[in-house]
Amino acid sequence: MLSTLIYRSQLAGSVSPEQLKALVECARVKNAKADVTGILLCDGQHFFQVLEGSVDNVQRVYQRISTDNRHFNLIELLRDYAPARRFGNAGMALFNLGDYPQHVVMDALLKQVTLNEERIRDDRVVKFLRSFIEGRDKETFVKIDPASEWTLTTPSLIPAHPAFQPAAGQHCEFALQPIVDVANRQIISWEALIRGQRGASPADYFAQLPEDERYQADLDAKTYAFQLAQHLGLREQTLSINLLPMTLVMSEDAVGHLIAQIRQHGLRPEQIVVEVTEDEIISRFDAFHLAVRQLKAAGISLALDDFGAGFAGLSLLADFQPDKVKIDRKLITDIHRSGPRQAIVLAILKCCQALEITVIAEGVEKIEEWLWLERAGVRYYQGFLFARPALNSLPQVCWPARRSA
Ligand SMILES: Cc1cc2nc3c(=O)[nH]c(=O)nc-3n(C[C@H](O)[C@H](O)[C@H](O)COP(=O)(O)O)c2cc1C
The missing domain is CATH 3.20.20.450 (EAL domain)
Structure with missing residues (x-):
């Protein structure tokens, strides 16, 4: 069964664009082996990631990610099941939000989505992504100490x-x-x-x-x-x-x-x-x-x-x-x-x-x-x-x- 997991986390320190790139390169290779696809957003303070694949493989990758000390305070926002992948072509695509205006990021991200137009409109995962990119509900992000x-x-x-x-x-x-x-x-x-x-x-x-x-x-x-x-x-x-x-x-x-x-x-x-x-x-x-x-x-x-x-x-x-x-x-x-x-x-x-x-x-x-x-x-x-x-x-x-x- 195809499962989807979204989480948000706090960066443990600053991560340079080069380090981010390296992280995603490594993720892509590992995800390809596990047939996991998805997307990673970073706004300089938080990571926001979508992972999709079989229930077991998504869980295995998520478990590995949760012990990574480059971030902490991981919060599961959604766990769901779907008939098709949203990011069927992306082992792990990265969007660094500081680099471009919100609408440019959103447009680029929508181009990665492999669902048809009609499904995109009502898709909860896409809504979650839009909300994070637009910085909505930021006041509900409760930051905690390690x-x-x-x-x-x-x-x-x-x-x-x-x-x-x-x-x-x-x-x-x-x-x-x-x-x-x-x-x-x-x-x-x-x-x-x-x-x-x-x-x-x-x-x-x-x-x-x-x-x-x-x-x-x-x-x-x-x-x-x-x-x-x-x-x-x-x-x-x-x-x-x-x-x-x-x-x-x-x-x-x-x-x-x-x-x-x-x-x-x-x-x-x-x-x-x-x-x-x-x-x-x-x-x-x-x-x-x-x-x-x-x-x-x-x-x-x-x-x-x-x-x-x-x-x-x-x-x-x-x-x-x-x-x-x-x-x-x-x-x-x-x-x-x-x-x-x-x-x-x-x-x-x-x-x-x-x-x-x-x-x-x-x-x-x-x-x-x-x-x-x-x-x-x-x-x-x-x-x-x-x-x-x-x-x-x-x-x-x-x-x-x-x-x-
Ligand atoms: C925000 C963030 C997202 C990550 N995403 C992935 C991912 O999608 N797939 C993956 O294999 N590793 C991902 N990693 C890296 C893993 O945490 C881990 O470092 C990597 O899989 C190597 O694990 P290993 O040393 O146990 O083999 C991510 C790390 C961070 C901080």
Whole structure:
């Protein structure tokens, strides 16, 4: 099957026209052997390359290219399949954008395209090329430092709290994971993540509950989270708790019960963030909306969890606006390498900025993911990169730090 891959990268240093020429000569020879064709653009700061050929061969060439230290921050913009090659005659044609005006480059490039006129008009690959040549969307090019310039601090010692000892017969426990403001090296919130007894997985915990007790158990469990927060003496930070949206609807006076429990454990409602996942909200929306109004009226904040992974998506932001949105890990994983994920997250950021909704990136595990998100304007993070959840206690936090030269 004929596949097409487009990526964009940052030049690692300056490359002279002679060096570029040599690079492309070598590429042509190698590509001819692998029956890979394509085009390479360079604007002095970025490379932009189209590779086409069999799935395996394109992948093999791309893998080689990605380890080349003449560039870094490679972002895959498109991976697609096509009935015919766009650059059937070019082992690797080079266009140095600084040499000629944009329209001259575009005309020359179109002459290389081996598709018929009609297909060229609607072709996504050609649109991508035109957009790069014309320098459109340049503001969405997020430049990042090489990850090798960054490291993580060894965990600072958080004031020692003896771990909380769950009472005998307590049917669930909680692990705490921080939500961090990296620029200010502050923990802004602790998320209480439900676990079964002795730290068993949430799936095991929920599986042993009868279906009709699920919502009441979900509500009752929060008492243990508040006990834990009280024991650990949370003062400045907020405590984020997860609730099944239907818990707010199915359990009688769920909001009143929550508020009573919060106060009983020495916490303020303003310290509590209720996280709900978007796909569960859709059923009984009106009843849910009423519960949300009660929560907000009491001073409790609302966060939309796993945003981008469910069904309701953006229309939910139009219907009701949470205080916080947590972008799902599926959009965050390898964001530094994925053009589609970057486009989606930039759109979410823009939308949330217009609505004054705080954005939290969850599931951050790699320093490169954090580097990209930080440059894109994300301020708050949660993920293994900073701290893993700790059962009945506060985990220590690692902070990104620039390596000294
Ligand atoms: C922007 C850029 C584009 C490249 N394009 C190709 C290419 O299309 N085909 C290729 O074989 N090598 C390409 N290379 C060079 C490879 O990264 C690598 O240096 C070359 O294939 C030799 O690999 P080898 O030493 O492992 O044999 C490119 C390098 C850069 C920096």
